[in-house]
Amino acid sequence: MLSFILRRLAIAVPTLILVSVFVFTLQKLLPGDPALILAGEDRDPAAIEFVREKYHLNEPIITQYAYWVQGVVQGDMGVSLRTNQPVLTLIGDKLPVTIQLAAMALIIAFVIGVPAGILSAVKKGTAIDYAANIVALSGLSIPNFWLGIMLILLVSVQLGWLPASGYESPFVDPLRSLETMIMPAFVLGTALAATLMRHTRSAMLGVLKADYVRTARAKGIREVPVILKHAFRNALLPIVTLTALLFGELLGGAVLTEQIFTIPGFGKLIVDAVFTRDYAVVQGVVLCAAAGVILVNLVADVLYFVVNPRMRASL
Incomplete structure (x- = not known):
């Protein structure tokens, strides 16, 4: 190990x-x-x-x-040319915001995408399968910025249910923080849910044809335990890896969503830094985002190593 x-x-x-x-x-x-x-x-x-x-x-x-x-x-990424603050201080203030957004988006994606993928694989060739694929294709095709603007117009302007922009720390006001982050997290999560759905469906289709699944059914085990305990557990390998990679992608890829909803995270920080030629901040943010992606990739490799006994046996 x-x-x-x-x-x-x-x-x-x-x-x-x-x-x-x-x-x-x-x-x-x-x-x-x-x-x-x-x-x-x-x-x-x-x-x-x-x-x-x-x-x-x-x-x-x-x-x-x-x-x-x-x-x-030495732990010193320089000082912002615009605000005269240490770059590490700025990153320390903005990084938790982006991590919160990425975590919420990933939870939404997992809750929507994985069950949809399982159901689509089990009901292959039926109307449910076709409907799930259409929804997944729509999630991949709709741009995040357009969906974000439409949600603001409908949910915030027309219905007045949620704030259109802003951010509140969960340590200050958890309910307000959830209200400000649920729409941007949903915007990011829908696209990820489509990706997770497609990969889950593909993994489940391969596993459902395996001999041990047919054996479990032949023993008279009910269909739900066969799908969840025998099939889904073995289909988790690519899903775990993909989930970790998607989280790393979110750390540096939520720029447009943060701009639309005025969320003071990594995305807004780097956009402001580029426009003001704040080199130290650009370097620090991109380097931290790259380190985050590399770290998440490492975690994904370790998780794959843990859940895959064949990989452990090969070492």
């Missing part, structure tokens, strides 16, 4: 280093000079030069990258 994790870490560390190089170098291609923005409207040459020296903007790009990596290793 330990050797398996170490091998995955040996792949994860170079990947993270490669991501940091790409993030640091590619953002330098963005138009605009952060020194001019920080120098103010007067743009005094002395102030511009001071800013460039302070943030090493007048150094070669390799030297700037070395300064940044040295700080990251």
Whole structure:
């Protein structure tokens, strides 16, 4: 088990280093000079030069990258050029918001997608199967931003059931937090539910043809225990892996949804940073999002190792 994790870490560390190089170098291609923005409207040459020296903007790009990596290793991702706050502080404030949104979206996706996939596989070729596939295809086809706007117009503007935007911490007001997050989580969760449904259906169709399922039915075991205990347990392998990967995708992929519902998470933070040429924040957010995706991939590999006895036997 330990050797398996170490091998995955040996792949994860170079990947993270490669991501940091790409993030640091590619953002330098963005138009605009952060020194001019920080120098103010007067743009005094002395102030511009001071800013460039302070943030090493007048150094070669390799030297700037070395300064940044040295700080990251020491737990310092720099200071925001716009707010003058430490990047780690900003990330610490925004990361729990995005994690809450991603977790709620994943719960909604799991509750909708997995039962629909099981039912579609069991009722293959029937009207239920076709209906589930149509709904799944619709979930994959409808853009998140359009669904979000339609929900705001219907649920918030017309019916007045939920707030159209904003955020409240669950530690301050749990009910208010749920009210502000349920619509954006539903928007993200429906698309993920469609993906989970398709993968669950595919996995269940393969398992339902297995010999041990036919044997269980031949023994007179009722259909529900056969489906849930014998078939679904063995179909969980790809579903567990996919769920972990989808959670990693949500950590960095909820930008549009957070913008539409004005949720102060990772998405809004990085959009604001890109528009203001706040390089330190862009680098820190993207690096943390990449580290989160890599970590979730590692967790998915470990879970697959735990639930798959054949994989453990091969080591």
